[in-house]
Amino acid sequence: MSTKDDNILQELAVEEYKYGFTTDIEMDIANKGLSEETVRFISAKKGEPEWLLDWRLKALKHFEKMSMPKWQNFEHPKVDFQDISYYAAPKEKPKVSSMEEVDPELLDTFAKLGIPLDEQKILAGVVAVDAVFDSVSVKTTFREKLKEYGVIFCSFGEAVKEYPDLVKQYLGTVVPQTDNIYAALNAAVFSDGSFVYIPKGVNCPMELSTYFRINAQNTGQFERTLIVADEGSYVSYLEGCTAPMRDENQLHAAVVELIALENAEIKYSTVQNWYPGDKEGKGGIYNFVTKRGICRGANSKISWTQVETGSSITWKYPSVILKGDNSVGEFYSVALTRNHQIADTGSKMYHIGKNTRSKIVSKGISAGVSQNSYRGLVQIGKGAEKARNFTQCDSLLIGDKCGAHTFPYIEAKNKTAKLEHEATTSKIGEDQIFYLTQRGIDPEKAVGLIVNGYAKEVLNQLPMEFAVEAQKLLAISLEGSVG
Amino acid sequence: MITQVSSSLYHQLVAFFEEELPLKGYQEPLGSIRKEAFARFKDSGFPSLKMEDWKYTNLQPLINQHYRLNDSIPGRNVNIDKAVIGGLDTYRLVLVNGHYRKDLSDTITDSGVVVCAIEDGVTEHEFLSHFAKYADRTDNPLVALNTALHEGGLYIHIGKNVTLKKSVQIIHVASADEAVFNQARNLFVLDENAEAEIIESFISNDHSVSLNNTVSELVLKEGARLQHYYLQVADEKSRYLNHTEVKQARHSLYNNYNCSFPGSSFIRNNINVRLDDTAVESHLYGVTLTAQDQLVDNHTIVDHRMPHCESYEWYKNIAQDTSTAVFNGKIFVQPDAQKTNAFQQNNNMLIGDKANIFTKPQLEIFADDVKCSHGCTMGQFDEDALFYLKARGVGEASARVLLVHAFAFDVTEKFSNTHVRAYVDSLIERGLVID
Numbered sequence: 077m078s079t080k081d082d083n084i085l086q087e088l089a090v091e092e093y094k095y096g097f098t099t100d101i102e103m104d105i106a107n108k109g110l111s112e113e114t115v116r117f118i119s120a121k122k123g124e125p126e127w128l129l130d131w132r133l134k135a136l137k138h139f140e141k142m143s144m145p146k147w148q149n150f151e152h153p154k155v156d157f158q159d160i161s162y163y164a165a166p167k168e169k170p171k172v173s174s175m176e177e178v179d180p181e182l183l184d185t186f187a188k189l190g191i192p193l194d195e196q197k198i199l200a201g202v203v204a205v206d207a208v209f210d211s212v213s214v215k216t217t218f219r220e221k222l223k224e225y226g227v228i229f230c231s232f233g234e235a236v237k238e239y240p241d242l243v244k245q246y247l248g249t250v251v252p253q254t255d256n257i258y259a260a261l262n263a264a265v266f267s268d269g270s271f272v273y274i275p276k277g278v279n280c281p282m283e284l285s286t287y288f289r290i291n292a293q294n295t296g297q298f299e300r301t302l303i304v305a306d307e308g309s310y311v312s313y314l315e316g317c318t319a320p321m322r323d324e325n326q327l328h329a330a331v332v333e334l335i336a337l338e339n340a341e342i343k344y345s346t347v348q349n350w351y352p353g354d355k356e357g358k359g360g361i362y363n364f365v366t367k368r369g370i371c372r373g374a375n376s377k378i379s380w381t382q383v384e385t386g387s388s389i390t391w392k393y394p395s396v397i398l399k400g401d402n403s404v405g406e407f408y409s410v411a412l413t414r415n416h417q418i419a420d421t422g423s424k425m426y427h428i429g430k431n432t433r434s435k436i437v438s439k440g441i442s443a444g445v446s447q448n449s450y451r452g453l454v455q456i457g458k459g460a461e462k463a464r465n466f467t468q469c470d471s472l473l474i475g476d477k478c479g480a481h482t483f484p485y486i487e488a489k490n491k492t493a494k495l496e497h498e499a500t501t502s503k504i505g506e507d508q509i510f511y512l513t514q515r516g517i518d519p520e521k522a523v524g525l526i527v528n529g530y531a532k533e534v535l536n537q538l539p540m541e542f543a544v545e546a547q548k549l550l551a552i553s554l555e556g557s558v559g
Numbered sequence: 560m561i562t563q564v565s566s567s568l569y570h571q572l573v574a575f576f577e578e579e580l581p582l583k584g585y586q587e588p589l590g591s592i593r594k595e596a597f598a599r600f601k602d603s604g605f606p607s608l609k610m611e612d613w614k615y616t617n618l619q620p621l622i623n624q625h626y627r628l629n630d631s632i633p634g635r636n637v638n639i640d641k642a643v644i645g646g647l648d649t650y651r652l653v654l655v656n657g658h659y660r661k662d663l664s665d666t667i668t669d670s671g672v673v674v675c676a677i678e679d680g681v682t683e684h685e686f687l688s689h690f691a692k693y694a695d696r697t698d699n700p701l702v703a704l705n706t707a708l709h710e711g712g713l714y715i716h717i718g719k720n721v722t723l724k725k726s727v728q729i730i731h732v733a734s735a736d737e738a739v740f741n742q743a744r745n746l747f748v749l750d751e752n753a754e755a756e757i758i759e760s761f762i763s764n765d766h767s768v769s770l771n772n773t774v775s776e777l778v779l780k781e782g783a784r785l786q787h788y789y790l791q792v793a794d795e796k797s798r799y800l801n802h803t804e805v806k807q808a809r810h811s812l813y814n815n816y817n818c819s820f821p822g823s824s825f826i827r828n829n830i831n832v833r834l835d836d837t838a839v840e841s842h843l844y845g846v847t848l849t850a851q852d853q854l855v856d857n858h859t860i861v862d863h864r865m866p867h868c869e870s871y872e873w874y875k876n877i878a879q880d881t882s883t884a885v886f887n888g889k890i891f892v893q894p895d896a897q898k899t900n901a902f903q904q905n906n907n908m909l910i911g912d913k914a915n916i917f918t919k920p921q922l923e924i925f926a927d928d929v930k931c932s933h934g935c936t937m938g939q940f941d942e943d944a945l946f947y948l949k950a951r952g953v954g955e956a957s958a959r960v961l962l963v964h965a966f967a968f969d970v971t972e973k974f975s976n977t978h979v980r981a982y983v984d985s986l987i988e989r990g991l992v993i994d
Contacts (some may be wrong), residue, residue, distance in 0.1 A: 473926075473927035474927070475927060476897070476927045476928070477894070478925075478927070479923070479924060479925040480922075481921075481924065482920075482921060482933070484921070485917075485918075486916075486917065486918045486937065487917045488907070488909055488915065488916045488937050489913075491910060491912060491939060492939065493909060493937055493938075494937065494939075496934075496935070496937075497920070497933075497935035497936070498932070498933070498934045498935070499920075499922060499932060499933050499934070500931070500932045501929065501930075502929070502931075503928055
């Protein structure tokens, strides 16, 4: 670990959740409530074409007919869908074309979060950022440079206007409106998000990144990400999120769709650090997200990596549909819960094509009175000859009041399938802590070290800049859980 | 809820309970227990695919038909040859369509042992403190139905410090000339330091259609030890819904060996073990070999409630033809159950072209000082191993038999009774479809 990491624990002993500030900015907020009017209002605000409005309205109809699922391993909180504002945006200004025109308050906010929006300031220029503030995309950096390669990276709203055919062709093909209640809600009221298209044979020259920020009160955030990797292309995409500290719970119901065509590869990484609520479990974000990718073409690959430390409830299962022959799906996850946090997360791998392979590595860490569940599905279809899966889900318990649970579903319908699943649950070894303390490392740091070692397999999958961030995040989150 | 269950059996049962039973007049104290249980069943109806525990097991085809609710010929003749285990001398107890048949059964002469039909057990001094006290706490609607309408079954009580001289073999025979719905209820109580081996065989006669909804409650007091076998060899037309609920006290040991073979088209076993005291040990083993259109579904729960307990579970499934094998193993470690060791393993061989295997090894852990692990694999015949054997002159068919034996060995070697083990090995060999 770098010296920087070593200082983290002290550094953050003072700050509990350092992204908890709010930004004072003029906002355009829709009235609370969900109805056809709301959907029409959002659609009109965004100046959307007729077909998209119809699509939204159809989703709303589905949403109204659906009821809350009951199978999850936590009590579903009462969410009053009429008490949420579905649209919040920084007050509309004339379209920004250069940095000077972006509200300085906003730039300040993102600077505080460590997200440089000012292209001039990034010398290396390895990451292009799409910053989403409440419901709308504020600024996408490096668009011009990306355009040289033919890569489209813009906000969803712009994509609808500029590339309607592409959006129309792929929107909702992986996560249909009817998929689940939150996907339906998202389809009806989604306000913005990111759109990425990598043309044939292009290896995207830089990491693409979206940064999500909830700021306004009483709002929900509903964004939609759509990434299409055309034949033989490659893209690595990062996603980060934070929110201010508030007493009430806020809803984040996003949808992410990934489409990999023949020989394409998409790598999607998430470092999720929404506000987790206070020590008593008051407030925090409900992170109910539907993420799914499809390996449509032969030899394609989709890889999900997630580091989940925030949110009062995290409920998501990034999945891969392995339709193309020889396609590969991967899922790497570290989920850390403490205090009253709940995580019910895992992955689903649907093997449909021949010679498909998938790998799931899930590391759960629970501390305090939190509950951490792994729920996964590995399904081998009738035609999925020679499918291969390896699943490993480990749980680490810190303290005697937390819980760790695993619910792996394994369904095989083809006799050539080879599957392995293993899971262990244990607490942090006292002898490991003893060994480290004996060498002068204080117990808290020792735990941080052990946890980082335990999560290494997953953290290694992250792009380098994010890996450092994620390590810090784990160390911070463990703060105070060793007693 | 009720409107969804439009199956004829449901309505038949409701009508039977509400109209016919009052005429017969069930006696207290069971009367009120039955009434209360029936209210629960009436409310929930039969389980549907929408229930998590019945996700892969569709009861609808079974309950969409009309059944006789009691045996048309109570004293019928039956053939029990199929249940004979070579070389094993046992006390034989025979139940026909759930009813204890003294005329076909051996008398157990060991002192301190009570064996009687469940309806005669009511007068035994401990009966009411155990009956319907354990299984009914689960939310299985079929248990409620059985509690409400059970007919027949066995009550066995083994006294303090008694070790049975011979194994007890209980032979469940399904035999009828029209479709019959049997609901036997068993209660086995082992007093302090009692020791026994109970082997339950399920067979059927005359290719009769039957649906058997059996509930067994087992109570093991301090230091009691029980070896418990389920050997499922019935015919295609007999279907089984078995629920076993085990309550264990300090220092007790419960071993369950659950074996299913080609035959019965529908088998659902629920085996729940509650480790309700410290220093308890439980082992659950299973071998399932399925063929043709069979569905065998094993659901187990190992519930660690107190510290210093140990559980060990190992299930092997081999699915052939178009059959389906389901395994769901739940391990709970409750907050107080520190120092628990829980191990679970599920291995599957998917051989049939259209066979399915669904498995869900599940851990729910609320205590931190524990060692818990589970593993699950799915695969086929190892081509290298087959080649190795063939290269040494072993024929294809024998090589496959050998490999399946080797696969099942991890479990069969744990059998406490060598005769049963040989019997199971031969059934595996016979049940294999080698082409």
